[in-house]
Amino acid sequence: MNSQTSVSAADLTIAASRIKGVAARTPLIRSDRLDALTGASVFLKAECLQVTGSFKFRGAYNRLSALSDSERTAGVVAFSSGNHAQGVARAAKLLGIPAAIVMPSDAPDIKVRRTEADGAEIISYDRLSESREDIAARLSAERGATLVPSFDDPYIIAGQGTAGLEAREQLKDAGRAADMAVICCGGGGLSSGIALALPQADIVLAEPEGYADAGESMAAGAIQPVHNPGPTLLDALQTLKISPLTFGILSGRGARGVAVSDVDALRAMRFAMEDLKLVVEPGGAAALAALLTGGVQATGKTVLVTLSGGNVDPQLFARCLNAQPFF
Known part of the structure; x- marks a missing residue:
């Protein structure tokens, strides 16, 4: 693919x-x-x-399960207001992959808490003044982690x-x-x-x-x-x-x-x-x-x-x- x-x-x-x-x-x-x-x-x-x-869990698990062993070790970075965040966090937990999620500071509390509960690291940002894409891209480059977009990815689309x-x-x-x-x-x-x-x-x-x-x-x-x-x-x-x-x-x-x-x-x-x-x-x-x-x-x-x-x-x-x- x-x-x-x-x-x-x-x-x-x-x-x-x-x-x-x-x-x-x-x-x-x-x-x-x-x-x-x-x-x-x-x-x-x-x-x-x-x-x-x-539904976000479908795409997240499909994307993460397709990673190589070295990619799994390096971890993943995603950005989301909540549902993709939870999907990636749960998939990462099940597959033993470190995950960092960029989430807006005004994300619903229930989504933040459940993302944290699955062991993901959360990086907050201001939705109106900051770019989540830029933050996630920087983190991915710094850590050598795989960026997992919420929709702009064939594995995600196929999973959904x-x-x-x-x-x-x-x-x-x-x-x-x-x-x-x-x-x-x-x-x-x-x-x-x-x-x-x-x-x-x-x-x-x-x-x-x-x-x-x-x-x-x-x-x-x-x-x-x-x-x-x-x-x-x-x-x-x-x-x-x-x-x-x-x-x-x-x-x-x-x-x-x-x-x-x-x-x-x-x-x-x-x-x-x-x-x-x-x-x-x-x-x-x-x-x-x-x-x-x-x-x-x-x-x-x-x-x-x-x-x-x-x-x-x-x-x-x-x-x-x-x-x-x-x-």
Whole structure:
């Protein structure tokens, strides 16, 4: 696999063999109420039930397990607001690899604590005034450690794509195939992986308002970075620019974007709690929110929706209980 330019469907199969028995095979969940509200047959991929609470563990374990012995000894460096951090920290712990994670000072406390609990070294930075990429690159160079990006890496994309492979198999067992996949999107690693796993499905990217760079890039036909984005509750998707690698995969599939507000993410979290009995974080609820608000028209279709993470501080989760319900 070319570490700079390419990811293939075959790479997803290899990744699936690496993570088998380590990552969870997460369920596809149905909701009669959701089908009635949307007019679609909706299947929710509950990656909030994945090891470390998000899909990020898939890509992290695939990347780290592919390292050579000398690379493992030198360790890894990653940067993340939390879910990738936890995925890398847990994978590193399981594989006996030293890990340093660059995390923003405003990262959710639950994500910081759990990253530390798996033995990773945390380096804090100011999200608005410092570059996490520059900090991580410097640390990697100083330590001779392997840099593990959260999405701009073929091994990461292939690992995330195993969620799509599983969903395809689960849908086949139910006598279905996905017409559409609505995917929570930050840098596009999960979206790209699922696009490779489901080559016949329409790909819809659910992003936070103010951070809809992937959708805007798809519409423009070129990468469009975010400018002056402001705050968002959907911290897991708070990415300023997708990479050429993820842009190439997603634009090649004709993906399009839908922006989701904080309020609608909270409403989707409430729906997931009340109807699905699942705890989902704001970023992990973006795809569900896009469907429930009507931002995605799916009448008559079989739709795969990602619930990509469930790592949310209790104080923030409590806010969804007061959000206006969708029914």
